[in-house]
Amino acid sequence: MKSSWIIATKESTEILRSQRGLMGLLIYSGLLSAFSLLLVSNTELSLLDNAQVVYMMAGTVLSAGALLASILGSDTYAGEKERGTLVPLLCTPIDSTALLTGKGLGMLIVWCIMFVTATPYLWAVGASGQNLGAALVYLALFGTPVVLGFGLLAMALSARTGSVLASSLSIITLLMLAATPLLIGPGLRGTAIGRAMDAVNPFAGALNTFDSVIIDSEPFSAQMARLLLVAVWLIFCLMVARRNAAHPNFQ
Amino acid sequence: MKKAKFLLLATIIIIFLATVSSAAVAPLSLELGPDDSNPATPVMGDHMRFWSAITNTGTAPIEGLVAWISLVEIDPGNEQPVDLEDWSAHKAITGAALEPGQSLRTDWPMRLIKGGDYRVVVSATDRGGDSVFTSPTIQFHVRQKPVLQAGRIIPVAAGLPLLIIGLMVLHKTRQQGRRWHESG
Known part of the structure; x- marks a missing residue:
């Protein structure tokens, strides 16, 4: 556990203390600022319009978190391999599970920082x-498994393919597919295919929960099925990542 | 002249009789009132409650009674019926039966979602009848509450990116200082 924690702090510090990492945080913060400033001119919103704004901002934070986790996850094993640091890393007395846990915890720390950065924006508009x-509460409860799941799946692809480009392209395509509920209207989502996709899509599950809780004020008991969906997603991604991280691609 | 007077009198009698007869056959009477606990000057986000009493004033039982509440926005230039979907979870009662002389009292709670002037009315009909009966209306004003405050958004929207830029500058300066020390 100690070695995992050392890797986690190293990973998160590398991201957050580098100019590149801070630039990413600045872009993320700029995105949320632009979104908030768009609303300043319209102060006579109804309560539901306001709830809709908070829902959309929660969706934006979730998307940005999942995207960043996908990019960071793609860089883990394949990035180490391309930089020539994977073999020395695997030669250290750290088992593959500890390495995966450390990298996953590093991603969790970055997500926590994104969440903390988003909190004042959500407060300002809501x-x-x-x-x-x-x-x-629900952004933390549902967003964390969804974001971590994408990050872990990206790590699995990264270990499997040994290529940052291949794993990034694959996971971002999957993320775009999962994030279609943000783009398509309720009419299309109401069709049989739309409903079936919503039922198995953890991203849609999280978004539907935000809608249900923030706009419709529905209780926790109404969210149990979706909570189960995102929990299953996280466990599935963890298992896939663990399996692939045990035998990363050296070729 | 006499003929004209006769026609006028006949018309008045016909209208009077028609009114009396329609009142006599109206089998339902509806009352509507605000709850005593309602805020005097409601603000967006407040809860209000109205009560209605539907009485069977006819001689036959009424089966399959349906009563529903309607809300109409009457702000000048913005007159429109309001979709109660988000205002109330209790929008109708269905399938009730009323014996002659029996009354049905119903509470209609709602949450005030948007500011403006509104008029509320309860309507009722039954399975066998062909008319819709309405209660008197109640008019109320909901004060707008600002849900977005520029004074709260602008400091956050400008402050956080500036804070991160500050961190980047600090980080760059430290890096340069470290390099300068190492080379010196």
């Missing part, structure tokens, strides 16, 4: 509306 507290 403090006078409804369900702001619930929005934060």
